[in-house]
Amino acid sequence: MARFIVLLSFALLVGCAAQPPGPEIFESAERAIAAAEQAGAEELSPVELRFARERLQLARTAVENRKYDAALFAIEQSEINSELAIEQSRTARERRRLNELRRSNEELQQELTGIYGEDFE
Template sequence: MYIFSPPAGSLRRIRAAIPVLALALILTGCASVPPPNDSMNLAQAQLQMARDAGAADYAPVDLGFAQDKFQLAQAAMAERKYADAANLAEESRADAELAQAKARLGAARAQIQSKLQENTRLRQQGEQAAAAAQAPPAPAPSDVPPTGDMPAPSSSILSTPPSEGFQTVPDTVQQPAANDPQGGQP
């Protein structure tokens, strides 16, 4: 014996209502997830910001992930799989945001490296200038002793010796006269 038994004829009504309820559930299921236009727009904007930040140079892998997921989201939108499209759009947005952050970090590191190289160059110039200021001045070209062979003196210094041979100076020196007005010291 059954405690609960359906009334006679109600079974037919339930069987007739099942297809109607199933159709209603299917229609409400599709209608409950609207197209994720906002998510798609945000993902697309984030992708553009990542590209503008230089993600193609500094974070190409992350930018590629973001672009791939965005393309999958577009395909899901075309197939009216809105829940999948929304999830993929959010993943694409997150990957693009990561790529943008990595691009900013890479650009900052490149700028720091450039500044370090410039500082090193300036420091070396300063050290060279300080060393040059402390060093004694280099001698002028006329003060520098000649290296190598000595140049020959000009011909005015060397003349031909007299043909008579050597000349001698007389041993006797004449004494000035006593009446010399200038004082007569030898």
């Protein structure tokens, strides 16, 4: 009887085991990485983009090893790192634009000072 209960418990556990997720679980992370690449993350936020790619690969490995919870967690991390890469890329572009405007203003200030003298404000 005890052996039957153990076998029944084992069968229930196997039956309740997480089902392998389909390949579509990777699509959102892949789209997020592609969006980060489009945003210029290769140049402007390479570390976060690399982390996103690494987490996606980790998720694929976890699925192969039937560690589905770990795979889902890694996919979520990949998406988060992709979003971070996008935002950091946007910030870097805006910072560059701001620095260019600042330099332009300084050049204009120097030009106007040259024309109107030191008293120009």
